[in-house]
Amino acid sequence: MSRFKIFIVEDDDWYRELISYTLGLNPDFEIHAFASGTELLNNLHERPNVVSLDYSLPDMTGSDVLKKVKEFDPAIEVVVISEQENIKVAIDMLKSGAYDYIVKSKEIKDHLLHTINHIFQKTDLRKQVTKLQKEVQRKYDFSNSIIGNSDSIKEIFSLIETATKSDITVTVTGETGTGKELAAKAIHYNSNRKKGAFVAVNVAAIPLELAESELFGHEKGAFTGANFRRIGKFEEADNGTLFLDEIGELDMALQAKLLRVIQEKEVTRIGGNSVVKTNCRIIVATNKDLLEEVKNGRFRDDLYYRLFGLTIKMPPLRNRNQDIIILAKYFIDAFCKENNYAQAKFTSQAQNKLLTYSFPGNVRELKSIVELAVAMTNGSDIEGKHINFGNNQELYNPSISGMTLKEHNNRIIELYLKKHDDNIKAAAKELDISYSTIYRVLKESANGSK
Secondary structure (H helix, E strand, O other), X not given: OOOEEEEEEOOOHHHHHHHHHXXXXXXXXXXXXXXOHHHHHHOHHHOOOEEEEEOEOOOOEHHHHHHHHHHHOOXXXXXXXXXXOOHHHHHHHHHOOOOEEEEOOOOHHHHHXXXXXXXXXXXXXXXXXXXXXXXXXXXXXXXXXXXXXXXXXXXXXXXXXXXXXXXXXXXXXXXXXXXXXHHHHHHHHOOOOOOOOEEEEEHHHOOHHHHHHHHHOEOOOOOOOOOOOEOOHHHHOOOOEEEEEOHHHOOHHHHHHHHHHHHHOEEOOEOOOOOEEOOOEEEEEEOOOHHHHHHOOOOOHHHHHHHOOEEEEOOOHHHOHHHHHHHHHHHHHHHHHHOOXXXXXXXXXXXXXXXXXXXXXXXXXXXXXXXXXXXXHOOOOEOHHHOOXXXXXHHHOHHHHHOOHHHHHHHHHHHHHHHOOOOHHHHHHHHOOOHHHHHHHHHXXXXXXX
């Protein structure tokens, strides 16, 4: 790891030695000292992190040196040291880009060291943030985040790549557990908004009375319990991406407000009068047919057409048969590494058992099944008996092949309700869907039996 490089420019030998010695006590600092502005400028190619600059130099003014340093690289911080207590000079230097202006005194060592340490900490933090951003971007590289080699997944890669090249609104559809949020993150972290925030909101999980505040924010005192100003998700995602999951569950009244915010690119917090501009990309996801929801009066047609951009339909795992073993091996490797297990592997019997199952919970369910199998074997070979589908064996009965997707999904919900003794909360949690989805299925089932 390279050390923090500091250039000291001081024509007074005593001061130059004092500063060099003081700063050199820190082993993280690499010190280079110069007696003139010309010497400094001739060595700028070595890219210092900080320049400690004497204002009064024999060959040029501190202002001229500061200007040339900033022209060379604005990221180089410059701390000006001067015998002058002239406020106007200090203000001019700070306006020109100096990080600090320090007057020579007996406290100069402490003052300068404090300032340099502050810059060092900021620089170190900035490096960590950059490193994390690169790691996140690598994590959400298409081939790292969405695993598979099937034709349907290759088509998804192509659509994601298209989505990264512009700010077009994207709608990600697909069954629960197919990786809709992973697709949204892959788009964000490979787009020109990757340095901005990725803010995910599960619309169905927000209580109706809190949804408007969650999305658009509120001012202090806007309603009972509003004890402080709250920044909404649109503001939080400024210059980044706002991912609205389960958009089909959004209340009709809020759909109108959402449409206006998307069109005008501005929000007004609840209880406030000022307009706040927003600049965030919108990606929505749903496991519903939004056009069908429009026809049935449950989703606004104007909002539907406003969101209608690039559609990415995540394929269910049962249509990605050749990806099942690829994904399963990926989940084995990851789980063994996280838990310090010996590397496990599937027997042919276990692989065949996985390939006979329809995975109603899709990739998310496969991950849980694999992790449970590894835990049961403690990292040794995984046999067929270790592959546990729980109470869902019924779901891969060949008789379901003639069902529509809607009938299939409803069947899954009914079976999970049966598994949890009609406990809607428990079934919704395991399936990762909203209560309203289950209530709708029960209502349709009741109406169909009349």
